[in-house]
Amino acid sequence: LVDYLDHYAPLIVPVNNENLFFAQSSYLTDVSITLKELPDCVRLLNQLGSQLYSFTVSIVDVCVGNIDITSEIESIYCCNLKKLKMTIYRNMLAYEKYLIPLLQHLSSVKYLTLLLAIYITESNRFVDGFHLERNIVSYMPHLCQFDFHIRSVLKKSPYIELDTIRQSFVKRKSVDCTIEYFNNRYGQCHIYSLPFIGNRLDFISNRFPLFDNKNTFINVTMLLLFDDVKPFENVFFEHITLALPHLRTLEIFNELEQEEKAKIRKNNYIEFSHLSTLIFHYIHMDYGEQLFCRAHLPHLVELVIRNDVLLTIIDQDNQQARNNCLNVET
Secondary structure (H helix, E strand, C coil), X not given: CCCCCCCXXXXXXXXXXXXXXXXXXXXXXXXEEEEEEHHHHHHXXXXXXXXXXXXXXXXXXXXXXXXXXXXXXXXXXXXXXXXXXXXXXXXXXXXXXXXXXXXXXXCXXXXXXEEEXXXXXXXXXXXXXXXXXXXXXXXXXXXXXXXXXXXEEEECCCCCCHHHHHHXXXXXXXXXXXXXXXXXXXXXXXXXXXXXXXXXXXEECCCCCCCCCCCCXXXXXXXXXXXXXXXXXXXHHHHHHHHCCCCCEEEEEEXXXXXXXXXXXXXXXXXXXXXXXXEEEEECHHHHHHHHHCEECCCCCEEECCHHHHHHHHHCCCHXXXXXXXCCCC
């Protein structure tokens, strides 16, 4: 739940001799940018200051290292910032130390969107509604809209009832959550406002409520599956195609053998109509066969797979597997 991260490189903005991101920035009021590190974000906010009205930022590398950015955060003055959207999909270690103080310092925000993955190190509690109200919302007196999807991860996490998390959102009605526990002694909690705003779900197990009659996650295009408790069976993948019809990227971690292979009907192919990227991390052979031999992947162009798994599938001389690989770039 912690070590496997985003594959996509940030847009690295060159810094000039004056240590500025943009040499001519006096008229910038609305900025949308992807940055490598949180210190870059702090530095940019300091540069733009009171002229900034809207700020959308994705941060890729969450390791702050030995750099102390406390004083830089305290010097930020963005009194006219009204719209803030921050995306950090890698598990952030410095959430309590840096990200919370940064958000608290942006008190003028009226419209806030947070898409975060957090590795909790300074407590044994997941991020819940009480935490958000106490540490973020109470510092933004002008806040009128708050959308979020926050996944918090705890090692050796104590068992917590799902209703305990739900009851922490007494002030917010359009919110849902889920808690999952794994054999590797990690636990994770997703909390999200409704309608669901993200296009990505990470470390989703068999126990995640992915399939409902409300089409909650219909706009998700990136999915990372992980389970060390139960295998992903054929019916699970069938349900994915219905729940996530726009899925473009699928990643899988699961070393458990499928238990219901004998129930799979011959020539019953599952179709992933838009899937273009398929990444197998640590998997049982069954998932290679599931996606190559028993699925139709007409738009697959990017594939990451271990050689031994791929060679075993090739040795089966399966026509469907060959068809699925026709457009894969080599």
